[in-house]
Amino acid sequence: MASRPELQAPPEIFYDDAEARKYTSSSRIIDIQARLSERALELLALPDDGVPRLLLDIGCGSGLSGETLSDNGHVWIGLDISPSMLNVALEREVDGDLLLGDMGQGLGFRSGVIDGAISISAVQWLCNADKSSHEPRLRLKAFFGSLYRCLARGARAVFQVYPESVAQRELILTSAMRAGFAGGVVVDYPHSTKSRKEYLVLTCGPPSIATVVPSGKGEDGESCSDDSSADEGDRTVSISDRHRPRKKQKVNKKGRGREWVLKKKEQMRRKGNVVPPDSKYTARKRKARF
Amino acid sequence: MRLLTHNMLSSNIKGVANGFPLRIVAEKVIEKPVEMNHDFLKNMFAKLDWKAFVDASRSLGYVELPDEADASMLESSEFLNKFHHALLELHLEEGALVCPETGRKFPVNKGIPNMLLHEDEV
Numbered sequence: 001m002a003s004r005p006e007l008q009a010p011p012e013i014f015y016d017d018a019e020a021r022k023y024t025s026s027s028r029i030i031d032i033q034a035r036l037s038e039r040a041l042e043l044l045a046l047p048d049d050g051v052p053r054l055l056l057d058i059g060c061g062s063g064l065s066g067e068t069l070s071d072n073g074h075v076w077i078g079l080d081i082s083p084s085m086l087n088v089a090l091e092r093e094v095d096g097d098l099l100l101g102d103m104g105q106g107l108g109f110r111s112g113v114i115d116g117a118i119s120i121s122a123v124q125w126l127c128n129a130d131k132s133s134h135e136p137r138l139r140l141k142a143f144f145g146s147l148y149r150c151l152a153r154g155a156r157a158v159f160q161v162y163p164e165s166v167a168q169r170e171l172i173l174t175s176a177m178r179a180g181f182a183g184g185v186v187v188d189y190p191h192s193t194k195s196r197k198e199y200l201v202l203t204c205g206p207p208s209i210a211t212v213v214p215s216g217k218g219e220d221g222e223s224c225s226d227d228s229s230a231d232e233g234d235r236t237v238s239i240s241d242r243h244r245p246r247k248k249q250k251v252n253k254k255g256r257g258r259e260w261v262l263k264k265k266e267q268m269r270r271k272g273n274v275v276p277p278d279s280k281y282t283a284r285k286r287k288a289r290f
Numbered sequence: 291m292r293l294l295t296h297n298m299l300s301s302n303i304k305g306v307a308n309g310f311p312l313r314i315v316a317e318k319v320i321e322k323p324v325e326m327n328h329d330f331l332k333n334m335f336a337k338l339d340w341k342a343f344v345d346a347s348r349s350l351g352y353v354e355l356p357d358e359a360d361a362s363m364l365e366s367s368e369f370l371n372k373f374h375h376a377l378l379e380l381h382l383e384e385g386a387l388v389c390p391e392t393g394r395k396f397p398v399n400k401g402i403p404n405m406l407l408h409e410d411e412v
Contacts, residue, residue, distance in 0.1 A: 097294070
């Protein structure tokens with residue numbers, strides 16, 4: 001990623017007509033957004049009774065995440081600050097209702113009417129002060145406070161966020177806790193730089209069994225499915241490396257050995273890469289006549 | 291914007307104690323047919339503010355809804371059809387929402403209400 005969009009301009013200016021179009025015509029972004037919202041919906045843990053719920057999509061943009069909600073049969077209301085993004089959403093004829101609004105000004109909804117809220121890559125925008133009147137702390141407080149009021153008791157809110165730093169994550173999380181939410185951060189694929197994703201899972205109401213934060217994916221070395229292209233790095237069973245000084249070469253005639261290969265494979269798995277399963281052929285040398 | 295959303299929205303201006311319901315000034319209303327889901331209607335019925343809902347539907351020119359409603363009426367399919375139509379199929383396309391206390395207008399363009407506040411209203 002070249003540079004974070006929130007460092008370049010305020011959201012209503014950054015997502016202009018050109019950027020909105022670019023955002024929605026890129027199949028890669030569509031794919032990622034769909035996957036993120038699918039996971040967010042999973043973390044929402046709505047009761048599995050087939051009844052459509054009224055959900056809120058905060059920072060809905062062009063409605064990519066809303067589409068996932070519609071596909072799962074839910075009714076949603078989307079909120080975004082960028083008119084250009086909402087125009088694209090209109091063109092795409094999304095099923096949900098759209099509102100032009102600023103989440104930092106608080107959400108204007110009645111109390112306890114919303115069954116759940118998701119937000120994909122949006123909340124970190126609140127940490128920026130784009131105008132002289134903006135104070136990130138107050139904006140976060142207004143946002144989480146109004147969200148807490150409009151959610152039904154026991155309802156969840158799941159935010160996928162890209163915090164810039166530890167301090168920023170801390171800021172978002174404390175604001176949420178001050179508003180009365182219980183919950184925490186779920187990290188998917190924590191060992192990988194590329195597929196690592198953070199979700200803030202918040203529950204309305206006092207701590208109980210329902211507020212236990214679910215565990216992230218890939219924590220126990222489970223491979224993530226999105227790197228179907230596999231990693232480009234060579235995974236050959238190294239025999240020797242001529243450019244290294246002699247001392248560091250701990251290679252015998254047979255090569256690095258099975259143990260070393262297994263260790264490396266385990267490392268790659270923890271990073272979330274796709275690694276072939278271990279078998280009796282793992283780290284075996286090819287026959288010379290091959 | 292559907293009446294479902296209207297029934298959830300309230301005015302968010304600083305100092306407004308009761309920003310619900312927003313008065314509707316309708317200039318253009320359209321209808322988009324959608325599939326009916328009984329479970330959803332029953333679920334939403336409990337959450338709706340019925341009086342505000344009836345008033346809103348009348349301001350969009352739909353007068354079929356009764357003044358009073360209770361959960362037992364959900365058994366009648368005639369009522370459900372009307373309820374469904376008003377809740378999910380009527381769209382306010384152009385017009386405005388007016389804050390009941392301050393009279394501040396939130397314009398609605400192409401079905402999207404502009405709920406952005408000015409700096410002195412936050």
